[in-house]
Amino acid sequence: MIPAEGILSFWEYLASRRELLVFETWQHASMVFQCVLAALVIGVLIGLLVYRRPRLAAFATSTAGVIFTVPSLALLGLLITPLGLGVAPSVVALTLYSLLPIVRNTIVGLSGVDRTLVDAARGIGMGRRRILLRIELPLAWPVILTGARVATQLAMGIAAIAAYVSGPGLGEQIFSGLARLGGANSINMTLAGTLGIIILALLFDACFLIIGRLTTPRGIRA
Amino acid sequence: MTGPSAPSPPSGPSGPSEPGPVGGPAPAAANAGAPAGAGGPGGGTAVEPRTALHAPTGRSWRAFLQPLAIIAIGGLWMLYVENSDLDSIAARVLAPDYVAQKTWEHIELAVVSTLLVLVIAIPLGVLLSRSWARPATPLVLAIANIGQSAPAIGVVVLLAVTFGIGFWTAIVALVAYGVLPALRNTLVGLQQVDPTLTDAGRGIGMSAARVLARVELPLATPVILAGIRTTLVLMVGTASIASFISGGGLGDLITTGVSTQRTPVLLTGCILIALLALLIDWLGGMAARLLAPKGL
Amino acid sequence: MPDTVPPVPPAGPTRSAAPSGPADPALPGAIDPGDGGPPGEAASAERGGIQLINVTKRFPGQATPAVDNVSLTVDGGEIVVLLGPSGSGKTTTMRLINRLIEPTSGKIIVAGRDALGLDPNDLRRQIGYVIQNAGLFPHMTVGTNVGLVPQMLGWGKARIKARVDELLQLVDLAPDQFRDRYPRELSGGQQQRVGVARALAADPPAMLMDEPFGALDPITREHLQDELLQLQEELGKTIVFVTHDVDEALKLGDRIAILDKGSRIVQYATPKEILLNPADEYVEQFLGGGQAMKLLKFSRVADVPLQQVPQAAPGDDAAAVRAQIDAAESTFAIVLDERDRPVRWITVDDLDGLTGPIGDHGTGTARPIRVRNTLQQALEALIQVEHEWVPVVGPRGVYRGTVTLSTLQTAIKDMKEQTRSRRRQDKAADS
Numbered sequence: 001m002i003p004a005e006g007i008l009s010f011w012e013y014l015a016s017r018r019e020l021l022v023f024e025t026w027q028h029a030s031m032v033f034q035c036v037l038a039a040l041v042i043g044v045l046i047g048l049l050v051y052r053r054p055r056l057a058a059f060a061t062s063t064a065g066v067i068f069t070v071p072s073l074a075l076l077g078l079l080i081t082p083l084g085l086g087v088a089p090s091v092v093a094l095t096l097y098s099l100l101p102i103v104r105n106t107i108v109g110l111s112g113v114d115r116t117l118v119d120a121a122r123g124i125g126m127g128r129r130r131i132l133l134r135i136e137l138p139l140a141w142p143v144i145l146t147g148a149r150v151a152t153q154l155a156m157g158i159a160a161i162a163a164y165v166s167g168p169g170l171g172e173q174i175f176s177g178l179a180r181l182g183g184a185n186s187i188n189m190t191l192a193g194t195l196g197i198i199i200l201a202l203l204f205d206a207c208f209l210i211i212g213r214l215t216t217p218r219g220i221r222a
Numbered sequence: 223m224t225g226p227s228a229p230s231p232p233s234g235p236s237g238p239s240e241p242g243p244v245g246g247p248a249p250a251a252a253n254a255g256a257p258a259g260a261g262g263p264g265g266g267t268a269v270e271p272r273t274a275l276h277a278p279t280g281r282s283w284r285a286f287l288q289p290l291a292i293i294a295i296g297g298l299w300m301l302y303v304e305n306s307d308l309d310s311i312a313a314r315v316l317a318p319d320y321v322a323q324k325t326w327e328h329i330e331l332a333v334v335s336t337l338l339v340l341v342i343a344i345p346l347g348v349l350l351s352r353s354w355a356r357p358a359t360p361l362v363l364a365i366a367n368i369g370q371s372a373p374a375i376g377v378v379v380l381l382a383v384t385f386g387i388g389f390w391t392a393i394v395a396l397v398a399y400g401v402l403p404a405l406r407n408t409l410v411g412l413q414q415v416d417p418t419l420t421d422a423g424r425g426i427g428m429s430a431a432r433v434l435a436r437v438e439l440p441l442a443t444p445v446i447l448a449g450i451r452t453t454l455v456l457m458v459g460t461a462s463i464a465s466f467i468s469g470g471g472l473g474d475l476i477t478t479g480v481s482t483q484r485t486p487v488l489l490t491g492c493i494l495i496a497l498l499a500l501l502i503d504w505l506g507g508m509a510a511r512l513l514a515p516k517g518l
Numbered sequence: 519m520p521d522t523v524p525p526v527p528p529a530g531p532t533r534s535a536a537p538s539g540p541a542d543p544a545l546p547g548a549i550d551p552g553d554g555g556p557p558g559e560a561a562s563a564e565r566g567g568i569q570l571i572n573v574t575k576r577f578p579g580q581a582t583p584a585v586d587n588v589s590l591t592v593d594g595g596e597i598v599v600l601l602g603p604s605g606s607g608k609t610t611t612m613r614l615i616n617r618l619i620e621p622t623s624g625k626i627i628v629a630g631r632d633a634l635g636l637d638p639n640d641l642r643r644q645i646g647y648v649i650q651n652a653g654l655f656p657h658m659t660v661g662t663n664v665g666l667v668p669q670m671l672g673w674g675k676a677r678i679k680a681r682v683d684e685l686l687q688l689v690d691l692a693p694d695q696f697r698d699r700y701p702r703e704l705s706g707g708q709q710q711r712v713g714v715a716r717a718l719a720a721d722p723p724a725m726l727m728d729e730p731f732g733a734l735d736p737i738t739r740e741h742l743q744d745e746l747l748q749l750q751e752e753l754g755k756t757i758v759f760v761t762h763d764v765d766e767a768l769k770l771g772d773r774i775a776i777l778d779k780g781s782r783i784v785q786y787a788t789p790k791e792i793l794l795n796p797a798d799e800y801v802e803q804f805l806g807g808g809q810a811m812k813l814l815k816f817s818r819v820a821d822v823p824l825q826q827v828p829q830a831a832p833g834d835d836a837a838a839v840r841a842q843i844d845a846a847e848s849t850f851a852i853v854l855d856e857r858d859r860p861v862r863w864i865t866v867d868d869l870d871g872l873t874g875p876i877g878d879h880g881t882g883t884a885r886p887i888r889v890r891n892t893l894q895q896a897l898e899a900l901i902q903v904e905h906e907w908v909p910v911v912g913p914r915g916v917y918r919g920t921v922t923l924s925t926l927q928t929a930i931k932d933m934k935e936q937t938r939s940r941r942r943q944d945k946a947a948d949s
Contacts, residue, residue, distance in 0.1 A: 066500065069455055069496075069499045069500050069503050070495075070496040070499060070500070071458060071459030071460075071462050071495050071496065071499055072459065073459070073462045073463060073473060073476060073492075073495070074459075074462060074476070074491070074492040074493075074495040074496045074499075075492070075496070077476045077479070077480070077488050077489070077491060077492040078489065078492040078493070078496075080480070080488065081485055081488070081489065153370065153371055156371060156373065157371075157372075157373040157374055157375075159373075160373035160374075160375045160376060161373070161374070161375050161463070164480075165480075171373070171375065174373070174375055174376050174379050175375075175379075177379055177383065178379045178382070178466055178467075181379075181382060181383065181387070181467075186383055187380070187383045187384075190376065190379045190380050190383055191380065193373075193376055194372060194373060194376030194377070194379075194380055197371070197372070197373045197376060198368070198371050198372050198373075198376075201371030202368065202371060205367075205371070
């Protein structure tokens with residue numbers, strides 16, 4: 001449905017574009033969720049592989065740090081060449097950016113586990129894998145989760161820029177607003193996109209709080 | 223609200239020089255099977271500090287490789303691009319003068335906005351950390367956290383819609399986007415100053431202003447400096463978005479590259495922005511190390 | 519699920535018969551005495567004895583070995599304290615036993631089996647392990663912490679729960695109150711009790727304790743030391759205890775191994791022997807002087823011969839008591855109540871001109887000391903009372919005898935004499 005040209009109030013705009021906005025919000029959320037989830041799996045695996053070897057750990061952290069320092073627009077642009085426009089570069093960029101906080105926090109969390117506890121676990125006859133699953137990961141979990149939370153906040157904003165390379169999500173509203181700068185509804189579009197992302201980010205953050213609460217044993221809750 | 227251990231979201235540029243945010247990477251993590259246990263034998267303890275002692279020297283030596291490598295890569299890329307077969311559109315945009323101008327604009331955007339951010343954020347942070355303002359800090363931190371979830375591009379475009387386009391709008395947008403993390407950093411830095419030290423300051427008869435100047439600010443310098451570095455890098459990144467609203471900068475190369483479908487132009491923009499960010503991050507790291515008070 | 523399965527019967531060379539089914543190899547009953555155990559060690563092996571034979575540990579990159587060719591036999595059911603300054607390798611030596619550190623060379627036998635031939639994890643589940651600050655897992659409840667080893671051994675839920683409650687009771691923590699608490703909700707002393715309970719969970723024949731009370735305040739430490747001794751009376755575990763605290767070693771050890779650099783065992787003897795006859799200057803220096811006082815501190819009243827004085831009851835006739843005192847060539851008697859508890863001293867002077875029952879004549883005795891008290895406490899009591907004697911009581915306050923300053927003096931002299939003559943005999947036997 002094409003809205004009539006003419007200046008609408010913000011609420012009218014929201015109402016007239018409801019379906020599109022809901023769709024784009026869903027896409028935005030879904031992309032961020034999937035990318036952070038992928039980064040969580042990859043990041044924790046990387047963390048597990050390197051945290052016992054200080055040199056590898058430093059290497060992993062600084063590599064992720066370099067990627068992280070590269071501005072998102074630049075990385076997205078670089079990815080256009082091999083991946084083209086659309087979902088692919090957006091997803092790759094989002095996952096890469098989400099990796100840094102997760103890798104770093106996984107390493108910090110795991111190596112922050114009190115060595116005497118690991119020693120105690122070995123002393124009562126726990127094997128390597130059991131120590132990892134029952135002692136180290138549970139104790140590092142709050143820190144890892146914080147990493148994922150930071151990654152999510154970050155990915156929310158970067159997903160908006162991804163619309164520039166035709167990525168899915170609410171960024172499209174912002175760029176439409178930019179394209180019609182000065183035109184009718186330009187501000188409505190930008191505002192809808194921006195507010196939508198803020199609300200999504202806050203919702204996700206709340207989810208993280210709840211997840212953290214539910215998955216952190218009472219004994220180590222702050 | 224993000225816990226105190228949370229790395230501030232857009233932060234942690236952390237080249238190889240910056241330790242992890244959460245308590246730093248635990249040193250001397252298990253050294254193979256060696257015993258790091260409590261009251262360990264003289265043996266286990268002798269092995270581990272060695273890496274710790276040698277690492278910093280190795281790092282500072284390597285630290286100078288990084289900027290050199292960055293400049294070399296940039297130079298090589300420019301050489302390659304200038305000498306490759308370019309059509310007239312690409313050639314015009316990639317002319318050395320034009321690229322240099324865009325790079326300078328980019329640095330201008332980043333530096334001016336960073337300075338403004340600091341001028342706003344640090345005094346505000348100091349103000350908010352005074353005891354009479356303490357009740358307000360959780361609120362401010364909460365607002366900072368909400369503000370940080372606003373997408374940079376959204377802030378930039380909204381301001382352009384409201385104030386029109388151009389360099390100064392871009393600056394306003396960048397400042398609006400950068401103030402909150404910097405404020406947060408200052409607050410956190412001042413909050414983590416050991417209260418017994420400020421107490422001691424008062425105890426030997428320092429005035430509140432003197433305690434701030436002689437105790438709190440010096441002790442908070444490392445965190446504040448790290449915050450400045452973070453802000454700089456953040457601004458370099460966000461400045462690339464400024465080209466969307468005619469703010470200038472290297473982002474122009476990206477937008478031109480995309481709109482004219484000239485890959486060399488696009489790549490040059492991306493590469494130069496990435497290298498600039500890395501270089502500034504390195505500079506920030508060096509500055510933080512040189513300016514930090516001795517003994518901390 | 520990696521290793522929740524009951525451990526495979528360990529393939530140690532000393533194993534004779536396979537255990538029946540996936541029973542708990544950690545229960546003392548399940549540990550077969552080992553017909554193939556090292557010759558001559560069967561007796562101690564049965565009760566979980568530990569033997570180190572020419573064990574050496576060399577850490578890579580270090581000039582001198584941390585543990586240099588050490589041999590040490592810990593008999594089943596005794597507490598052996600490894601005592602030495604930091605850096606002497608005592609912790610390393612202890613950690614070799616449960617293979618938290620793998621020896622470079624040598625042989626280790628635990629409960630009659632070659633420890634180096636077992637899976638390290640199986641081995642560790644059969645050796646309790648207590649460390650400083652308890653090392654409780656903060657994300658698990660007290661109950662889960664205690665039940666970890668039984669769980670790894672594949673016990674059923676009900677059995678684990680019963681065992682956890684039993685153990686908490688054993689270490690004096692009410693199960694209903696503490697089972698579901700988290701470690702950080704406990705005091706340091708309580709945490710360490712849980713640590714001990716966790717180590718005891720699968721009823722291992724042997725326990726390793728690495729400065730377990732080092733981080734506690736002196737009062738709690740004393741208290742837990744006493745409790746450990748009490749527990750040990752009931753359980754009779756083989757315990758290797760590491761400390762750098764001489765007093766703790768003297769108090770807890772059945773035998774003490776004093777270690778020098780490279781875990782060289784300078785002296786391995788009972789506390790009394792070490793105090794009376796330090797092997798060399800190093801030991802003497804380490805003990806820090808005041809051996810006579812320490813001897814008083816770590817010998818119990820029960821260990822010395824008590825002085826017997828005439829006894830009387832309130833209903834006794836004064837003349838009869840007088841006769842009794844004269845017969846014993848003494849100057850006083852002790853008056854006991856109907857349950858044989860000391861009440862009063864009565865002296866010849868008190869009896870002068872007295873006829874009929876002695877009633878409540880005489881002076882009340884000071885608070886009696888107990889046979890479990892140390893000689894130091896006896897000395898203190900002696901210094902504080904107005905006469906030169908203090909009564910000693912056993913269980914239920916029953917009178918046992920009397921201690922005087924000369925009792926203590928003689929006791930120490932005797933102890934010295936005994937060890938000296940034993941030395942002479944040993945030397946004679948050697949040559």
